[in-house]
Amino acid sequence: MTNLVFFDAGLMGYSLAVHILLVTIGMTLPIIMSISEFISIKYRNKMYDVLAKRLANALIIFFAVGTASGIVVAVELFVLWPKFISVLGQVGILPLYMEVFAFFTEAIFLGIYIYFWNKFRSRMRHWVLSVFISIGAVMSGVFITMINAFMNTPRGFNIPYYLSTGKIAGVNPLAVLNTPTTWVEIGHVVGSTIFAGSAFFLAFFAYKLLKTEGIERNFYRKAAQISAVIVIISIILTVIIGIESITNLMVYQPEKFAALEMNFNSGPHVSEVLGGFLVNNKPVDSINVPGLMSFLATGSLNGIISSNDSLSAYAKSTWPPVSVVHNTFDIMVGIGVLIGVLMAIFLVIWLLNVKKIRDRFISNKLFRRILSRKIFLDPFDNPLVLKTLIVIGVLAAFLLEDGWVTDEVGRQPWIIYNVMTVSAAANTSSSVIPVGIAMIAFYVVVLPVTILFVRRVMKKRDLSSELGVGQ
Amino acid sequence: MNLYIMINYVILAVLFTFLLTEAMSVFSFIYDKRSIPTVKKYLDPIWGVIGTFAVFFIVNTEVLYPSIMPSIDYLYVFPILLATLLFIARNLFLVFSEYIWKNAKFNQLMLVRIYSLVTFLVLLILISVFLSIISGMGANSTLTAFSVAGFLSNPAVPGFIAGAFLTVFGLSFVFYGLQKTKFLSPAFTLIGLLVFILSMRALNLTTNYITYILAAVIFALSVLYYLTGKARREVIFIAVFLSILSINLLNYGKVFGEKVLASYLNNSAVSSAALAVTAVGGALLTAFLLFFLYMYRRSDNKEDYDENSNSGGNEISDKIGIANLYIMSNNNKEDGKEHKTRKNRKR
Structure with a gap:
């Protein structure tokens, strides 16, 4: 069964x-x-x-x-x-x-x-x-x-x-239309879905830009520009709402939050656990950054983490697979930050190459020096940038799946949190x-x-x- | 009569009407390959909507009878999942047949015939499940297991299914204006209707004068088509819709043979809220479908696709859908007003 x-x-x-x-x-x-x-x-x-x-x-x-x-x-x-x-x-x-x-x-x-x-x-x-x-x-x-x-x-x-x-x-x-997590989840899901989709298409168009020339290349350039704008807007929204959704987790699904963080501690100056696995109810092979969890949660290195946000407060039978969700969560955050930084650099390069901005600052010597560097070439003509966009597209698809696994596996063993378990709901035919x-x-x-x-x-x-x- | 059950019956009737018109496509594709352009002109824009109606019915049933779901799940999990799997194949082969290029390994005819086979299986499963749900055939007393042997043990069961398909085959001539041996249309329609009604009676499903009147109308449509070569799809659509609705209403409230459907009704406040959603959503849906019909008829009247038949490439696919956009000469004028040119207006 x-x-x-x-x-x-x-x-x-x-x-x-x-x-x-x-x-x-x-x-x-x-x-x-x-x-x-x-x-x-x-x-x-x-x-x-x-x-x-x-x-x-x-x-x-x-x-x-x-x-x-x-x-x-x-x-x-x-x-x-x-x-x-x-x-x-x-x-x-x-x-x-x-x-x-x-x-x-x-x-x-x-x-x-x-x-x-x-x-x-x-x-x-x-x-x-x-x-x-x-x-x-x-x-x-x-x-x-x-x-x-x-x-x-x-x-x-x-x-x-x-x-x-x-x-x-x-x-x-009507209550189901407005649970405490509904709107934050919607923002995060829609934002990340559009981000991943547009990043995927941007990667495809970037690939085409590397492979085509002439009128065909011009065509894909326009397509890439539209996709890039959507990627940038959606990633900003996703990051903002993603932070909000973590806060929501702490309040409304503290056990899930504790599992994602693989946290067994409470009180002030709690360490952030990066990577690692759970062995005999203890994190091993992880990197602990002292005070970081307190800082991320409260804005202060000595901020207090409630005992509810520690796995110690819950029976082991209701824990999700901690090692799995903790690592998928860390990977999600890590890749998200990496993509965010890369897209911020991309945006800067793109803006520097916008004709109006270029014309305005071209008389400036420093500006001219910056633009003379290869990396600051028009991003849609720069093979390095285009190859990076392809990598981002692949990572974005992975990120989407990883985030979804984190959310769903993180709710285990519940299908409806604290109400019905997955095994109670399943068809055992x-x-x-x-x-x-x-x-x-x-x-x-x-x-x-x-x-x-x-x-x-x-x-x-x-x-x-x-x-x-x-x- | 319960309003909620009525709504569910109407949605089911619309769904099955769409599905049966699709069954007509299936028979047409197999029977006469010359029917492909005509059939695809109907089918290509609408296949997505038909699929959505399937979801509409499923979710509406979940809303109205959530407590019946465990029984349905245990009884029909295999056929339902199989039908779902085949449904993906149905979509794929249909859309592939539209966009398949010249000299491809699989030509359009082959793809629509695979589509036809797959869709036929989907319909076979759905009609069987529908029949089992209303008659209880094949379901055990505790509603936990389904027996195919038990289901087929009554000869009226295959009779019901065969009768439905024979009628659909007969009507496919009328619906798509098939000319090839069109004398078969009234013959198959009549045989199909007789087999279908006799099977219903053998299965203890209620029939009365309404059943016979509707059967007579359907038969008359096929005779009329045979004699005059003319028919209107809307009339067939309405006749089929009323026939399916009448089967439901004449057997009102029956589920699994002996059980009472009303006993499964959702008594929570969700029902009332769902009714409001149905009213608003249904009004929007009707408006959207009327707009769709308006656009569809507009193209019919203007014989949109005929001008492009000599444009090279695959003659059949050239006449259909957006694939056409790429072979229309001068489709895009520099000034962005391409649809206002004299030639395009004619289109």
């Missing part, structure tokens, strides 16, 4: 791990596409128009897989976790229901946007559809994150009564196994095949003829 619970959790985790990659693409592509089309209309630039159309092509193909993958996750949610869905249905399913309409918005407007493109006499009206598609995609993410926030900080029913009787009472269906294995194998094939197919479709396009050059 334990193995079946583990299998259910593994299958759900695997499906979600694939799905969030598709969501990342599905949420970011419409934004880049919408911006491209808007620029094409506003500045009457044909190249952006072609870019929007190419992205629309890619979007519909990814949407085919993404939408099916979304159905897989929705079905798995109720098939693999019947008791969870039973409680959710009676208390907090409203966001999931709302998500359906967001999903409809995306699906219907995407159909109109793509298949009836030439039926719009006003380009601006056609562009408005892309806004609806983007809103639909983002709102799907918003609503599903509300469910996740409910799982982390359940509200909207009489929990003590449920724990003692197993019956649901005192239901407030053995018939899950064969189709589950088939699903895992299928996904392994589907994602690379889709990416290769999109690549091939794009490769078949001839930019000159799309632009009408030479006709």
Whole structure:
């Protein structure tokens, strides 16, 4: 039975791990596409128009897989976790229901946007559809994150009564829309998803900039510029909200926070534990930075860490896999900081190369000296910067998965925090196994095949003829 | 009648109507390859919406009957997950068939036929699960295990499924205007309807004069098409929708044969809140779908794709979807007003 619970959790985790990659693409592509089309209309630039159309092509193909993958996750949610869905249905399913309409918005407007493109006499009206598609995609993410926030900080029913009787009472269906962690989680999830998606596309466009020349290169340069702007804005938001979400963890999920930090101490001047593993309830092979945890939590090296934020305060049976979540958390923070620094440097280089800024300061000797260095070349013409952007794209995808693992594994053994355990919620029917294995194998094939197919479709396009050059 | 159950039935009827029109596509693709442009012109813009309706029904059911979920999960976990898996394949093969390039290893015809096979299996599973849920066939008394042998032990079960598919095959001629041996349309529709209704009766599912009237209308549509060669998709859509809704309403409240659906209803405040969401979301959805229909018909009236048939490349795919955007000459004018040119207006 334990193995079946583990299998259910593994299958759900695997499906979600694939799905969030598709969501990342599905949420970011419409934004880049919408911006491209808007620029094409506003500045009457044909190249952006072609870019929007190419992205629309890619979007519909990814949407085919993404939408099916979304159905897989929705079905798995109720098939693999019947008791969870039973409680959710009676208390907090409203966001999931709302998500359906967001999903409809995306699906219907995407159909109109793509298949009836030439039926719009006003380009601006056609562009408005892309806004609806983007809103639909983002709102799907918003609503599903509300469910996740409910799982982390359940509200909207009489929990003590449920724990003692197993019956649901005192239901407030709207409470699930506004749990203490809802809005911070939404900000963090949406921000990081758009960041990862735009970083992924920026990496792709950077790769193309390294490989192409002439008009083709100019085309990818424009695409890269749009993606870069989105990356920079979203990373700033993600960092700010990420800090806020850690504070939320301390208050509302202290046990999870303690596990992420692998912290057994309380009081003033508490050390930050970096890396390491938990052996016999003690951190080993870790780096301890004295006072840093107190400083990060309170702003003072001697700030007091509450006993609630220490794993010692909780029974071991309710700890998540501490070594796993602690390290995924540290990796997430480490990579996040690294990307943040790299993107800040990128932004500086880019700003130094903006024509207006350059013209204004070019008379300054120091400015000229700085610009004469190779590293300060236009970032979209600088192979080193472009290669770094490719690395950032890969890291961003890893970061997204790592952050998600941290959040989900960090909540273990609970499916609804302090209310229902994963094992209590799971479907222990053995018939899950064969189709589950088939699903895992299928996904392994589907994602690379889709990416290769999109690549091939794009490769078949001839930019000159799309632009009408030479006709 | 309970309002919540009614809403759930309506959503189910819309979902199955869409799915059955997709089944018509499946039969058309297999039966007559010349139907591909016509069928894809209907199917390409709408396949995403059909998938979304599936999610709509699932979540609506979760909202209304959360306590039924454990039973459904234990009974149908295998077929539901299998159908979901195949559903991904359905999406993939359909979208791949749209964008497949000339001289590719898999041509468009092959891809739509694989799509057809996969989709047929999905529909087979969904109709079987639907039948088992309302009739209780195959489910054990404790609602914890499903037996395929038990399900198929009553000959009326395959009869119900075969009747549905035969009718759909008959109607596929009408829905997509298939010309190839169109005399088969009334023949298959009639046989299908007879088998279907007789199976329903054998399964102790309620039928009455409404069933016969709707069956007569559906049969008349196929006869009319055979005689005149004309048909309107909207009429077929409405007839199929009413037929499915009537099956649900005539068998109102039945679940797993003997159980009462109302006993599973969600009594918490979530139901009322969900009703408000359904009202607002449903109004928006209706408006969106009407807009979609408006745009769809607009393209139909202007024969949008005909001008491009001689533009080279794959003739079939050239006529469909956004792939077309790339072979339209002068699609993008420098001044950004490409859709206002005389030629494009005609499009």
